[in-house]
Amino acid sequence: MEDVNKDLNLSVIKAFRLLDTYLNDKQEWGVRELAKKTGYNKTTTYRLLSTLEYLDVVQKNDNDKYILGLKLFELGNLVSIHKSLRSYSRIPLENIAKEIKETVHLGVLRNDQVLYLNKAESPLGLKVSTQIGSYQEAYCTALGKILLAFSSTNQISDYLKNVKLKARTSNTITNSEDLLLELKKVKEKVYALDMEELELGLICIAIPVFNKKKEVIASISVSGPSSRFKPENITSYLSIIKKGALEIEEHISDYN
Amino acid sequence: MEDVNKDLNLSVIKAFRLLDTYLNDKQEWGVRELAKKTGYNKTTTYRLLSTLEYLDVVQKNDNDKYILGLKLFELGNLVSIHKSLRSYSRIPLENIAKEIKETVHLGVLRNDQVLYLNKAESPLGLKVSTQIGSYQEAYCTALGKILLAFSSTNQISDYLKNVKLKARTSNTITNSEDLLLELKKVKEKVYALDMEELELGLICIAIPVFNKKKEVIASISVSGPSSRFKPENITSYLSIIKKGALEIEEHISDYN
DNA sequence: CAAAATCGTTTCATTATACGAAACACTGTT
C-alpha cells in the first residue's frame, strides 16, 4: 500500500466504498447489509445512502433496497478514456460475434490487469458474459497474454514482480518461466489461447489490435464453452477476428 | 426545490457537484477552473479532486488536467436499471442505423424528460450525436412526443403543469393546447415527427416500443439533417424502424 | 530576460459537521 499522506476527504472515500460493494455480484443492498459488509456504522451508512439517493447515484427499488442509480449511468457514459476505441469497436465486435456465434471482447492492460472495454455477446443461450468496465487477471486470459506478450521486456518483468500467478484451474500457468515461454510463443504466432486456464470449460482465443505505428493498443478475444470450441475451428476463427481487428484499426489514429 | 431536511453528507454532495460539472461539454478541468465553476473554495476543490483521483473516479491527463476516471466507467456499466432494454436494443438499433444510414436512439421518460438509453450512430460524416445517459426536453423531440402521447391523461396534464414549453426554434410547439392536439395525432398515427422543433436543420421520426401487455415501455427514433430527411422517406423509414422495434419486443418480458 | 500572472499545493487555527450509541417506529415472522 502506498503511503497516502494528502488529507483526503474520508466521507467521499466511504461513499465510493459503498458503491464499490456493488461489484460483488449483488445488485440490491439494504442499509444494515451494506453497513455490515463495509464495516461502517449503520447510521453513517444510512446517511451516506440518503445523500447518494438525493444525488440520484443510488435509488430504492420496489423492495426498498438500494440499487445503483442513473447518475452513475450518465457519468459513466461521459468518461472519455478509450472512447474512440470503444465506439469504433462496437460494430466490428458485433460482426465477429454474429459470424462465430461466440462472445467477443475488447480489452486493454491497466494496472497489470485486463480491463474489458467492450463486448458483443454470443446469440446462443450458453455463453460467456463479462461486465464491461471490470477487470480480470492477465496471465490466465487470452486477452492478457496478447497484451503482455507485446509489452516491453521491462514491463513484463515488472508484471511478474507484481503479480502472483495463482492457479485458477489445473491448467493455469503458475510458473514465471513457463509464462515467459508462453508469451514468447504468443508473440511469434500473433495469437493467444486460453485453454481452460481461467475457468474450467472456458476457452478463449485472442489477437492484437495495432495502431498505425504498429504498436499494440488493445486485444480482441473470442470466448466459448469447450464443448463448442474445437481446435479445428481456430484457423477460421482467426481470420474472422483479424477482419474485425482491421476494421477497428482503420478508424484508429496514431496514438490512441 | 424540495425541502431536504435529512442531514445529508455535504462533502459527498460537493464531490458529485464537481463531477456534474463535466456534463457541460468539457472533458478536462483544472482545480481553480472547477472551483470557479462550482463556487467552491479552491483548497476544498483541490482536496476533493485528490480524493476522487485516489479512488480512480477522476484522473489527470497529459496536460495535468482532471478528466473523469475509469471507476465511473466501471460503476456506470454496473447500473441495472433498464439493463435488459439497453442490451437487447443494441443489435436492432445497429440494424436500423445501417439500413437508414441515420442515427438511431432508444429513450424512455424520466422526470418529465427523455432519457437516452442507447444509440447507434449514422455511418455518415454529418450525423446527429447524443450522449447516452443524458436528458432532453420531451415536448420538442420525436421520442418525447411518443412517450408523452402514450402516457395517461393524468401524467400528461402533470407534465404540462411541470414543464414550461420554451421555444427552441421557430417551429417549437410552445402552447399547451397545440401540444395536446399534436399528442392526440401522434397516438392515432402511432409515430411522431420532430420537424426542426428542437434544433434548426434537425428532423426526427419516432415510434413506440410495446411490452407484451401492449404498454409503451420505450421509444425508438431516427434523426438526421433536414437536407437528407425527405417527406417521401417517411413510409420506408417507418417500416424499417418497426422491424427493429419488433426485434426488441420479442426479448422483453411483461413488465420491463 | 525580467516581471507578472497563473497554476497546483501546503500550512494552521477555527469552526462546522460527521459521528455513533441508544432509542424509536414499523414490518413481517414465529
Next chain:
DNA sequence: AACAGTGTTTCGTATAATGAAACGATTTTG
C-alpha cells in the same frame, strides 16, 4: 403476543472539513 428484523431519528461529543494566506513552480507577458 412476543420476537427479530428492518430503516430512521435524536443528541452530545470529537473529529475532520474548512479557507485565507503563503508557497514554489510554470507559463505568459511586456
